[in-house]
Amino acid sequence: MYLCIAGFFPDGHENDFVQFELDVAPEFNQTVLDLVGWGSLEEGVKYGVVALTATQVRQIENVLGKPIPSDLDICISVFA
Template sequence: MYLCISGFLPDSAEDDSLKFELDLNASFNDQIVKLLGHKSLNEMASGEWLLTTEEVQQIALLINQPIPSNLDLFIGVEA
């Protein structure tokens, strides 16, 4: 299992299509789960979680990759 970040336009009444998707390397799972305050990856698998601007910045630093800040970003577990 691994984490995936999905991005959508804010207030997407007219366009709710996926604008950004990033599959995170599974080696970051434990660090990201802890960063987000969850107990386990299995606990996170219950849904998708809206990320705050601060969480997005922390994840981007951790994975050393830019993540857009102009979208509503969600993180969830993929099998």
């Protein structure tokens, strides 16, 4: 299982396909899980796709050292 961060155009946009996708490297899993309030990947599966706040996005961006677009709605989920 792994964490995936995805970005979509805001509601009302004619294109509802994924515009940004980033798989979280395993060594960052626990830190990112802590930032979203999940205890484990298994717990994250129960939540499905969850929207991240702007604060969470910036925190995750700092942890991963990779930019995440600020003009998209950003979500996180667990994939098996």
